[in-house]
Each structure stands twice: as structure tokens, then as C-alpha cells.
Amino acid sequence: MKFPYxxxxxEHFKNPKNVGKxxxxxxxxxxxxxxxGDMVAxxxxxEEKEHRITDIKFESYGCASNIATGSIITxxxxxxxxxxxxxxxxxxxxxxxxxxxxxxxxxxxxxxxGLREAITNYEEKHGLVKEKKPTTVDEVKRRxxxxxxxxxxxxxxRGNLITExxxxxxxxxxxxxxxxxxxxxxxxxxxxxxxxxxxxxVKKVELHFNPSTx
Amino acid sequence: MPxxxxxxxxxxxxxxERVLEAMRPYLFDSYAVATSEFGHSMGIEAKETLxxxxxxxxxxxxxxxxxxxxxxxxxxxxxxxxxGVALSLGEKKGKHIVTSKIEDFPVLNSVKAMERYGYKATYxxxxxxxILDIGELERSITKETILVSIQHSNQEIGTVQxxxxxxxxxxxxGALLHVDATHTYRRLDIDLxxxxxxxxTFSAHTIHGPKGIGGLFVRKGTPLGKWMDGGFQEFNLRAGxxxxxxxxxxxxxxxxxxNEENERLASIRDKLISRLLKEVSExxxxxxxxxxxxxxVNITFHYVEGESITLHLDMRxxxxxxxxxxxxxxxxxxxxxxxxxxxxxxxxxxxxxxxGRFNRMEEVDVVVDAMKEVISRLREISPxxxxxxx
Numbered sequence: 001m002k003f004p005y006x007x008x009x010x011e012h013f014k015n016p017k018n019v020g021k022x023x024x025x026x027x028x029x030x031x032x033x034x035x036x037g038d039m040v041a042x043x044x045x046x047e048e049k050e051h052r053i054t055d056i057k058f059e060s061y062g063c064a065s066n067i068a069t070g071s072i073i074t075x076x077x078x079x080x081x082x083x084x085x086x087x088x089x090x091x092x093x094x095x096x097x098x099x100x101x102x103x104x105x106x107x108x109x110x111x112x113x114g115l116r117e118a119i120t121n122y123e124e125k126h127g128l129v130k131e132k133k134p135t136t137v138d139e140v141k142r143r144x145x146x147x148x149x150x151x152x153x154x155x156x157x158r159g160n161l162i163t164e165x166x167x168x169x170x171x172x173x174x175x176x177x178x179x180x181x182x183x184x185x186x187x188x189x190x191x192x193x194x195x196x197x198x199x200x201x202v203k204k205v206e207l208h209f210n211p212s213t214x
Numbered sequence: 215m216p217x218x219x220x221x222x223x224x225x226x227x228x229x230x231e232r233v234l235e236a237m238r239p240y241l242f243d244s245y246a247v248a249t250s251e252f253g254h255s256m257g258i259e260a261k262e263t264l265x266x267x268x269x270x271x272x273x274x275x276x277x278x279x280x281x282x283x284x285x286x287x288x289x290x291x292x293x294x295x296x297x298g299v300a301l302s303l304g305e306k307k308g309k310h311i312v313t314s315k316i317e318d319f320p321v322l323n324s325v326k327a328m329e330r331y332g333y334k335a336t337y338x339x340x341x342x343x344x345i346l347d348i349g350e351l352e353r354s355i356t357k358e359t360i361l362v363s364i365q366h367s368n369q370e371i372g373t374v375q376x377x378x379x380x381x382x383x384x385x386x387x388g389a390l391l392h393v394d395a396t397h398t399y400r401r402l403d404i405d406l407x408x409x410x411x412x413x414x415t416f417s418a419h420t421i422h423g424p425k426g427i428g429g430l431f432v433r434k435g436t437p438l439g440k441w442m443d444g445g446f447q448e449f450n451l452r453a454g455x456x457x458x459x460x461x462x463x464x465x466x467x468x469x470x471x472x473n474e475e476n477e478r479l480a481s482i483r484d485k486l487i488s489r490l491l492k493e494v495s496e497x498x499x500x501x502x503x504x505x506x507x508x509x510x511v512n513i514t515f516h517y518v519e520g521e522s523i524t525l526h527l528d529m530r531x532x533x534x535x536x537x538x539x540x541x542x543x544x545x546x547x548x549x550x551x552x553x554x555x556x557x558x559x560x561x562x563x564x565x566x567x568x569x570g571r572f573n574r575m576e577e578v579d580v581v582v583d584a585m586k587e588v589i590s591r592l593r594e595i596s597p598x599x600x601x602x603x604x
Contacts, residue, residue: 003528013525019595030597037539037547037562038519041597059597061562063521063540067595107540154558187598 008098009068016067018074020057027122030191031114032148032155038062038107039148040070042114046122051082058114062107065100069108072096073115082119088112117146124198135199137165140172143195147188156188163210170203172196180209219532219577223420223509223570224369224397229463230422230571236466237424240459248447248456260458267461274400274468275414276407277431283448284461287428288396288417292320292363294430294441294452295392295413299361300328301439303390308358309333312351312389315553316340318369320415321394322549325363334358343502344373344554348383355387362389366398366414370537370550370566371501372510374402381410390436396420396428400471401479401507412436418460422571423467427460470571479569480508482578486567487511489582494589500551500564509569512537514551514560515585518592523565526588532581537564 003010022028027044038061045055056078058070072093077085090109094100100108123129133139144165147156156162156176164175174192178185189207196205220228240263248264249257265279272279285291296311313325315337325335336354340346346364355362362384367374377393384391392413395404399416406414413436417428432438432451444453483506490513491497500512515523520536527534535541537548538561547561567581 001528003525005525010529013522014529016595037558039597059595061517061596061598062519063538064525066519066540067522104540 004101005064005068006098008096009065009100012068012071012097013064016058016060016071018057018071018078019059021059022055022057025118027118027120027125028194029114029117029121029146030194031110031117031146037148038066038110040066040110040114042070042074042111042118044118044122046082048126051122051128053077053080053082053085056115058111060111062110063104065104066107066110068097069093069100069111070114073111077115082122086116086119088115113146121194121198124200127200129200132200135167135172135201137167139199140165140167140174140196144174144192147191147195149184149188156192161188170201171206172199172202172204173206173208175208175210177210179211182209185209217531219573219580221567221569221573221577221581222533222535223573224566224568225535226419226425227422227570228572229424230467230470232470233423233463233466237459237463240462244458248458260456264456264458264461267458267465270465271429271461271468275431276405278434280449281406281431281434283430283432283451284456284464285428285430285448285452286426286454286457287419288318288394288415289320290442290452291415291417291428291430292318292392292394293324294438295415296321296324296328296361296363297441298438298451299390299392299413299436300331300333301441302437303360304333307360308356310336310356310358310360312336312338312354312359312362314338314340314346314364316344316368316371316550317363317365318394318396321363321365321392340373340553342554343505344368344371344500344550345502345505346375346380348376348379351380352383352387355384355389357388359387359389361392363392363394365394365396366402366404367395367507367510368501368550369397370548370564371512371554372397372506373502374398374505374507377411378409385410397507397510400468401476401509406431406433413438418464418467421467421471424460424463427457427464429464475571476508478575479573482569482573482575483508483511485575485578486581487513489578490585493582494585498560500554500560511567511569513565513567515563515565515589516559517596517598518563518589520561520563520565522592523563523588526591527584530584530588532584535566535568537561537566 022043025043026046030041032039041059043057056074060067145155166173246256246260248261268279381391390412394415412433414431419425496516498514520538521540537551539547551561
């Protein structure tokens, strides 16, 4: 039999390490790739003195290279400090897997982004962000570009799912062009909130669904 | 090593041994070029063999042998139909071609190619089961329209179009109709003596015939330009050395498909569909429930990705295909699944099982068991999974 991946990739694909959720994570991120529709979630437990990653888990809605990279990245990050873990690159993951097809780079780079976003999430929650800039509409939109609409495979900003964003005195208001009872509404709401709530000057995130699309 | 369960017959099929036996003499004993009646004896014999194969194929379609141009396969046939009609009528009548959004690439990309030469194209929508909207078709045909190209059945979801009604409408409005019958030839009844169709594409490799041979039906009197230049072969419509072993194999392959076989495939199809929908949760059948070719099953397994599914199945010796972007060379989600709903998530987890002569009913058990296990494993690691869903 001739498989499209090397043995190491196949091994991590067949038996991925560190799969699942962590209850009450210290850091968490869900990232999606608009290009192919894959998604990765990364959960962290971090020891607070040295900021060392003591536990890490991932979930994948993706292809084989996405799953394998998620698995290897958790192995590489476990036991490292967050500053060390931030340095892990796609190349490191690919090398550890014995090489990944170039065409699959964007599905597998997603896991690396997921790890970095989860670390950022931890830093924000623990007041470790050094530069405190006031939150702007542009910053909110930048963060929302990582929230994918699984229906279209586009992120919610470029896919025009977000129709308006306002930032006023610590409250971020976001208008979403979906009915509240839509099958992915809860997912998207949760993801949006998680990405924005951690910003240091944000007190409240309000989502407004569009009843006329129901 | 597990025994292989091959369910990717829409992509290509295993050659039937009887086809190979029919071809063998024309590879080793009678290998000459088909010549005119004044050529050498081996050439005359080759010509007779070629014409016998052509007649045999023509008789399965209710056409005369002069109406069947042999080509290298469905890609070439559809190219010849679309570009040939454009060459012949483009300057005289108009430069508008109508097709559907879910056609296979030979048709879709031939039409796109003509757009680069100043032609206008209309890509008609289909409904959620893949059925063409006849009203839309009627509105799309103008005085400038030279050709409508609509597939008989879809390559991914197996939906069958009402070719008779489509042809009638095209002729009322003065347009020619080309039909891609790559996946319906010998699987569904096609009587071209009755069907209002001007051009039809066929291929041998989907019915256990050899690769590299196909045909284009060209109804007598249909204006068609020649674009493969060279000699005067194939009624001066397609230059190039005739593929005589291929033609013999194609005719044999066509002869070997029986109604009983098609009924048997339909019963495997129905069993596979009903068991998968019943025994795996959160699934959607893609395509039409009844207007469907006997050899096609296409199902979306929600919350999981198709390339991961196919790789897991491959490790268990089961060969299928998916409409997921991750699987395609272009990294684009299936235009067919997008065309029937515009839904990326549905393409992401879609699996096509396409059946052929060598599939057996017992394989349904193997496939259903494997699907249950694979889908449950992948859902365990999916962030989208709902609780307790397998």
C-alpha cells in the first residue's frame, strides 16, 4: 500500500497524542483556516511561577496533516515555558513529523497558530501583556478574522457575517448576520466572546443576532 | 493486508478479463493501421474490425455507426462537442453557451476556455438535490445560444437529469444539446433514436473497459468543426491513429453490462445508503433519493473532514473519494456540493462510494462497520462534535 504521507505523520494521524479538552483551561484558542475549512482547538494548563506548560490538549476538525501537526505540536510544547513554546514553528513541527507535503502547509500551520493564540489567551488572562493599547474596532476585527463560519469556509469578517462592530467604554458590540437559532450560532458566539473578552480594557461583549434572517 | 474494497469506480474501473481477451488479438496479431479498401490485407482487416466495433457500440444507442466518433475518452469527446460546435456556429449564429454549475471538468473547463475566446457562458443553478431548473434553462437560451451542455448524471452525487425534457426545450428554442453520459452509458437506458439530443459523450473506462477510448455521438447533420488536425480519420472529425484494440475493448465492455448487473448495483447502493443513514448519526445524503444512477452513493458525515476519513478507510483497504478541499489537488471544495447548497461544511465531510461490477453485497457490511468506527474516532477529536454522538 502506498500512502500519501510518511510513517511518522501516519502514526500521529492514527494515534494522535493529547487529544481532547481541558476543563477550566488557563489558555485556550480555536483557530480556523478559511482556505480549506479545517479547525483546531488548543487548551493549556500553565504553572504560574515559571509559566511552564504542564498540560496541553487539542481537537481537530481537519485533514490528516492537520491532525498529525496538532498531535506533534502538543508533544513539542509540553513542559516548555510559554516563551519557549511561542518559538515553535511550522518547520519544527514538520521536521518532527519527518516532513509534510508543501501543499498541506496551510492546514498544518493552523495547529501552530492555535498554540500561539492559546498562549496569547493565557497572557491576556494573566495580565502578562506588556503593551496596553486601547482596544479599537480594527483590533476586534483582526481577532475575528480567526473565527470561521463553517458554512462558507470563510472567516466571519471577510465572509460578511459580521455586519457592524462598535467599541464604547469597555463594551464591544458586534452585529452578526445569522438568526440566533442557527446551527452554528452558539459555536460562533462562544468563539467571538472568547477572543474579545480577554482584551485588557474590555468589560463586556454584546452579540446582536439578526432576527430577519430566521 | 486487508482485502481491498474498491468503491471508486466513478474515477475508473478494473478492466474485465473478457475485455482484455477480446482486445488481445488486436495488440499482437492484427496490429496494423486501419487503411482504405485499397490498402494491404492487414490494414483492410483492421478497418473491418474497427467498423464492427463501431457498429456494435452504435446498436446499443439506437444510432447509425456513422454517428459515432471514437475518441480518447470523455474529456476529448466533450472538448470536441463544445469547441467543435463553437468552431462551426460561433461566427454564423452567436457566441453563447449554456451549461450547469455542477458539470464535470471536461465540460466546465471547455466552456470556460471558450469564454477566453470571447464567448459568453451561462452556468445554470441546480436545486438542493442537483436537479436542473428547467424554467431557468428556458430563460437562459437566447437567439445567440448555439449550444446547451448538460450532463445525464452527476459524477459526484449521481443525480439524473430529465434529458428528454431538456432536449425538447433546447430544440424549441433553436439550440443544440450536448449531453455528458460518462456515468450513465449502459447503466441507464439511452435510446438516441427517441431522445432529442444532438451530441453525447461516452467513455469506456467507467464500464470496465480500457482507459484511453471513448466516443462522441454526433447526430447526422449536426454542425461540428474539427479541432484535432491531422489525417482524415473518424469521418474527418478527429485526426489520429485509430485505437483499434481500444475500440474492440469498448464494444466488449458495453456488451458485458446487463440489466441484471445494474439492478444488483442498485440494490447494493440502496442497502449502503439506508444502513449508513441509519447506523451513523448526523449524516446527510447528497443527491436525489430516486433520480440517481445505480452505482452512486454520496453522504456527508458532519463534524469530520473527508481526507481524514478516506485515509483511515484506505488503511482498512477501502477505497473511496471525498469532496473535501483537503483532498483535491486545487485545495478547492467540491463545486458540486457547493452547487447544491453552497455549504462548505457539507463538502468537508462528504464521501462518495461508487460501485462497479466487482463489488459484492457483503462489502456493505465491511464498509458500514469501518465507517462507524472511523467516524466515531474522528468525532472524538473534533471540536465541533456534540456530546455522545457517534
